[in-house]
Amino acid sequence: MHPRTALCAASTLALIAGAAAAQTTVTIATVNNGDMIRMQGLADNFTEQHPDIELEWVTLEENVLRQRVTQDVATQGGQFDVMTIGTYEVPIWGEQGWLTPLEGMPEGWNPEDFLPAIASGLTVDGTLYAAPFYGESSMVMYRTDLMEEAGLEMPEAPTWDFIGEAAAAMTDKDNEIYGICLRGKPGWGENMAFLTAMSNSFGARWFDENWQPQFDTDAWAQTLDTYLELVTNYGPPGAASNGFNENLALFQQGKCGMWIDATVAASFVTNPDESQVADSVGFALAPDNGLGKRGNWLWAWSLAIPSGTDAEDAAKEFIAWATGQAYTELVAENEGWANVPPGTRTSLYENEEYLSAAPFAERTLESINAADPQNPTVDPVPYTGVQFVAIPEFQGLGTAVGQVMSAALAGQTTAEEALAQAQTIATREMERAGYID
The missing domain is CATH 3.40.190.10 (Periplasmic binding protein-like II)
Known part of the structure; x- marks a missing residue:
């Protein structure tokens, strides 16, 4: 090789090496x-x-x-x-x-x-x-064709009673159509995101103003009973393993009459390249229970x-x-x-x-603006956060409680036993962390 050629080659390699090093x-x-x-x-x-x-x-x-x-x-x-x-x-x-x-x-x-x-x-x-x-935020996504066949009309702001009525009317298990799909997979950001937001509309709280756990209240009993009744009677099999992605797939396949979940899902259920029911999807606000709080998160x-x-x-x-x-x-x-x-x-x-x-844009913005992290519940609480409690301990605590709730959905324990376990878990954690004596 000519010395000048060798020098050029060496310079080129040096430049390449320098570029790689600079990346x-x-x-x-x-x-x-x-x-x-x-x-x-x-x-x-x-x-x-x-x-x-x-x-x-x-x-x-x-x-x-x-x-x-x-x-x-x-x-x-x-x-x-x-x-x-x-x-x-x-x-x-x-x-x-x-x-x-x-x-x-x-x-x-x-x-x-x-x-x-x-x-x-x-x-x-x-x-x-x-x-x-x-x-x-979260909202109700529903099959407009199934709602019409059931002889019902979805209100812009439905109640949990209406959701139950509609879920029953739209369920056709022989044809693998389930009236409602809800999160059951355990996790503080999975089933507990849904259940916590839902509980707000029933007047429930994680803690009272003195950080005492509140799972032993009637409001939490009503929340969990309603959730279990909906999913057990009108939901798909194996719901205790279903999170956001699993329910999204079920809805896109036409197997969910209603799905209450993240507003971000709206573009995926209305995309004809991904959803078999894209041309028959409607949207409503997350349900309430007449107490001034809706079950939507932020x-x-x-x-x-x-x-x-x-x-x-x-x-x-x-x-x-x-x-x-x-x-x-x-x-x-x-x-x-x-x-x-x-x-x-x-x-x-x-x-x-x-x-x-985007036919869902207005409903999404309305839901986002309706959530109030500073005042998430009917009664006063010492924490912020709509579907979570904004304290460091919540990540572990929420997941532990989520596992108990998922077990109840799977039929491994009763609602009453699940809430008693949640109360024990939360009390132990709050004592350990120094929130309560």
Whole structure:
């Protein structure tokens, strides 16, 4: 080889090595929900704009994701540079110094556009610690054709009594059509998210103003009895194993007359490429029991940066891309306006293209704005949070209680026994943590 050729080759290799060394890897932990999977599919758009940043994805089922990111952030394990976390974790972790404030973000990100109801839950002392990828409440999604066949009309704001009547009328087990599908999979963010929000509308509380557990009350007995009656009589078999994704699949297959769950599901049940019943889906507010509280929650799956990451700037670039208005337009271009991540920006609900493409948009926004984390229950409580209690101990406590409730749904224990166990579990945990003597 000619010396000059050898020198050029060596220089080229050095440049390649230098480029590789300059590339920053951002490891992202996320949940296996449809919107997140769609984001991964569109991520080439980000890497084309940022060739110096490589993305690595760790996609996990919801309960597993919560365990992995909690362990990593608490121990400063450094496995992730961006974590998908929720409205429960952000204020607690931000206050503990486990998250990087989202300050000095790329120009044009426009955090002032985030819906106040969503952004307030991601803020500590006026500082935003996570960016909402999508926001949600919960509502009733139902088969309009089955409702019509049953001779019923869904009110915009139904009661639990009406839900029971409709579930009975729409159930046709011989043809694998179940009047109602509800979460049964144990977990503080799975079945207990639903049951806690439902219990608010029955006048139940996790704790009274002195942090005394309240599972031994009539309000919780009414909540659990109603839930078990609905799912046992009119729900699909194996409901104790069904969470969000499982019920979504059942609804898309036409097997659920009604499904009360996250508003974010609306785009998936009305997408004709994914749903067999896309042209016959209606939406209503989550049910109430006449006490002034509806059974809807408030949540955002958000992107946050753990403290101590060595890729902070690159992580901020990615978060700004994934939660920015340009990403919304990218999804609209590729998937249609009805499929953009909902519930985060005011501008989306002022966009006529979105409003005309998404028949669920108005109901979603109404549900989000109706939830009140500061006053979630009929009677006063010492905690904030609609479908969770915003204390560090709730993650373990909520999951333990969720396992008891799921066992009752599976027929392994009675409702009365389940509530007694929940009372014991909650009392023991609150004593151990020093909330009560």
